[in-house]
Amino acid sequence: MDRLNPIFTESTQCQDCYKCVRHCPVKAIKVENGSATVMPEICVLCGRCVEVCPVGAKRIRDDLSRARQLLRRKSRVYVSLAPSFVTEFPGLEPERLISALKLLGFAGVSETSLGAQEVSAACAALIENGDRDIYISSACPVVVEYIRRHSPSSVGFITPLLSPALAHCRLLKRHFGEEIGIVFINPCVAKKGEADNNSDLLDLSITFEDLRNWFQGEGVDPYSCPISEEHVFLPERAREGALYPMDGGMISGILQGRSLPDVTFMAFSGHQAVLQALEGLDTMPRGRKIFMEILACDGGCVNGPRSARKGATAAKRMAIENYAPQGLDQPATAMVETGASYDAVTVSRQTHTPAQIQQALILVGKSDSEDELNCGGCGYYSCRDFAMALLEGRAEPSMCVSYMRKLAMKKANALIKAIPSGVVIVDRNLKVIECNERFARLLGDDAQLVFDARRGLEGASMEKLVPFHNLFTLVMEGSEEVLIKDLRLQERIVRLSVFPIEKGRIVGAILQDITQPAVRREHIVDKAREVIKKNLTTVQKIACLLGENAAESEIILNSIIESFSISDAGDEKKN
Template identity: 30%
Template sequence: MDNRSKNKLVYTVKDRCKVCYTCVRECPAKAIRIVNGQAEIIENRCIACGNCVKVCSRQAKMYSFAIDRVKKLVQGPHKVAAIIAPSIAAEFIDIPDYQVLVGMIRTLGFEYVNEVAFGAELVANQYKKLLHKDQKHPYISTSCPAIVSYVEKHHPQVVQSLAPIVSPMIAIAKVLQKMHGEDLKIVFIGPCIAKKGEADLQQFKGLVHEVISFVELRRMFDEKKFDYDQIVPSEFDPPLAGKGSVFPISGGMLQTVDLEEDFLSGEVVVAEGRQDITEVLKEFEEGYLEAKLFDLLCCNGCLNGPGMSNHNQFFYKRKNISNFAKRQFDRLEQKKWEKSIEKYSKLDLERYFIADDQRYAEDFSLEDIQKVKKKLGINCQEDELNCTACGYDTCHEHAIAILKGIAETEMCLPYTIDKLHEYIKELDVSNSKLASTQAALKQSEKLASMGQLAAGIAHEVNNPLGVVIMYAHLLLDEVEPDSPYYKDLKLIVDQADRCKKIVGGLLNFARKSKVNIGEVNIRKLIKNSMKAFVMPPEIDLKIEINTNESALACDHDQMVQVFSNLIKNAVDAMPNGGELAVIVDEDKHNPNEVVFTIKDTGTGISAENMERMFEPFFTTKEDGKGTGLGLPIIYGIVKMHKGNIKVESNNNPEKGPTGTSFFVSLPKNTED
């Protein structure tokens, strides 16, 4: 069993992650799971392709740096060689003279600076031999360690198709140790994160000691603060490369050994990038695709690797690679190169692979998947938008990922938007209830303070008023009806009696009397409320009881006071006659409440007066006809029953029929 690297190659900086799901979408291995709103890398599934590093604009996905270890290595007792990937020409476009670049690398402490491209040429020749030797066996190229890891972990059934040939990095490392001895320390410098994992494999132990990216190399350059005028230009150390410099370009291996991607024969398939390689391997595994060689590269060639500092200008970088390869080939001494190829082609460039099946068991029933889809609001195939916002190509894949435990429902954008709308509606309801409660509390506090004032006034006035009433009645009884004093005394008696009613109203308003709850028949309650006065003949009365509830838990006497006052007010609002409706309904929004509606077709109430309806002593009736305490008392009684009262009115004929409706909502049971 091969020992894998135990170091985390790629990791998440949680403070930077905004959970945009871009990394989930771009990961070919689906090695990123969302847990509690955080994107976490599943190490066992990760192939270190670095796609997540490239696409994360927040730099929340990072890879492990080896700068400090490389510094210690070059300061140590052993000679150190830097082996440079040919894609360096696409990275250091700002340093057009590659010999200056080689000189800078030497200045960092490297004894040798070699081209990985020579190893690529050795490897390409091995592929040529392999394909001629076994023309029926299909092979997958193994120069890209991310591709190798992807096949081992996610397509283990085709591991036997991986070409048993080392990568150019390992090939050149073997060449250099053959040249300079096994004590030589080697550092690979390139655009690839997966190379860090490849170098750690047990079968390559002692060949490549450290791996750094071009980004890390630039950082080392920055720390040195080079004066370019002081750099001594230098050539790469032998063995020098020829066509191998085009290896990082898609199809570069084929060009290196003069093979062609023949579209007519279909013997060679070249694919690059996340979407193409996953589709090619899937079709190959399922038997739909046949070819002698599948030349696969994970990063659109090695020009866009995660270790590059610039992921733009792809074609410009490709052109720079081509120009660099041409310059290298033009300066090449052909015979010396052929001699080197012949000498080192005898090295053992074989390797082995181990299936490391990290696929999830696909044992979810259709019923389980449908349950998840239903939770996401997907009830039929038309509801499957496949918008990919969640990071998965289809809603079906997302549902399976949820069942696997690597995704969450909140990743679905339409689902989240629907939930957000629901939360907004719930919040609106909560805000309305809060506003209503605050208004009720404010009104209660206002009524309480006014009630204390009213009680004080009533008690002070009540005693002297009683004396006035008593003597006024005595005087009225002593005079004859035809006496000139009779009308005056009668007026005094009437007004004194009115004052008595006002004082009584004040005391009722101020008194926090207890509610005597009992079972009250609804029809009987309405009937008793109508007995408080005589209904004028010009009023058309209509009573509707639309509830199955026959009884209500309330204080009978207090509720009679409420409804008789409301009905009397409605009658007073229709001096010329009209329609009066008393309706009892079930509350549509709260099944535990009953709503009493008192509706008239009277003159209506103006908007400015609506705001003051429940203020004590406020009345719209003529002087001497209203105390302004009826509605405040009604409000208090309803609140003591844990109910609500609201009013709707229109006094403008242009806006529709005039009239007023009072709605009294009472709980069927007032117990807590």
């Protein structure tokens, strides 16, 4: 079920804007029946679709009910608190946050940074003693999942170590017992997936946004919570691990009190930086060891998808550095086993021949390269990418804006040409945008000649074409919503209906020659129906006065309608 995934779609709110498709770095969005849903087998849980959705149709799974159940089910549940809490609750003393969390029912609070320190120590030893040339950090679950699913040739470069969060869980279970429950609180969506896949270590992950909602629901204000000596981080305060949530923080942790002169350290953050950093690793010159810290969010975890505020990265970085203890000379040594393994995930990938792609392009009206606008309106980088998505069932033809516009224009033009009445569309300057031949014929021979010569009257001034151009102005200015009048036009009586298409910019009109026999009969029938409607309204108000006269009037008028309807039917059969 979609809602069981960390990210899901509220389909009734999806407005098929394709913004999520456009911003998804791996195109893990499938559009079906106008609704965009996440494809979990492709998704890396970066949370971009959630951030950019203008109507909030992309949702993050709410695990607060599971957290409450965990507190009821287990006697001791501990919080693993991500170091970015410093930027999520600015100015809040850690002791007060611990106090607030204990009011929710947690047995204690520990810093995830302790797990980061375990990873730093293990990673430093791995780089120093290992025989690889390239090492990619395993701290960011988005990066790890991207490599496993979309860049499998680079899986061997991932450091075979647990993430800081999972290493911390192992550390907590060593200190407090295997039976404890652990809830990880952080700004990341992907950590929910990591918890789902490692339930033996981590029970569940909730975001800081979830936590704020929890505080609000329970009436807990962390800024006013009382503190005491028991409100401290367990089992101890973290050190250099507190630098992890900013880009370059893991490298700083690894180098804290260590010297690795033969290693080149690189830090990358941001979705595009991730994709670019992983390009060409297979062909990179070997010889010197390289460690790559890669984080999916710009600036690091401090700007995670569920962080309270985006940006202000410099201020957040300063807050993190001010909180983390500085000047540590002695490097930490690993206290728990942090080893892990990462395998490529098989993602079904279809291959398409040029002929198949061309057929898909023709389906959306692109028969040659000039038709391939590559506008990106569908959410894909190019028309050919969109064509491949069509072939794979991830997209629909209606997503192509240019195709739908052309289709709408063809339908409108066909309708305008086929309609037996005169039709004209004009702009705010009363210049003709579009009209049919019947309209020109109603205006007379001169207009008909111009129409035939130019195949239309586009650009012609209504002020010169018709004497009743002021009626178009009335509707254009909003004085009349819909204006209907019977007018004399040369030797004819026409019924003019003027209506707005785009308020204040474009209006349309239909001219019907009611002097024609068939139209005249229809006109009389309409008038009769109008009389019936008005008469029945009167009957409802003064029924006691009218008595049977109203019913007799209705019978007479209905007989008129019937007679004309039969006459029309007979004429049609003769024709």
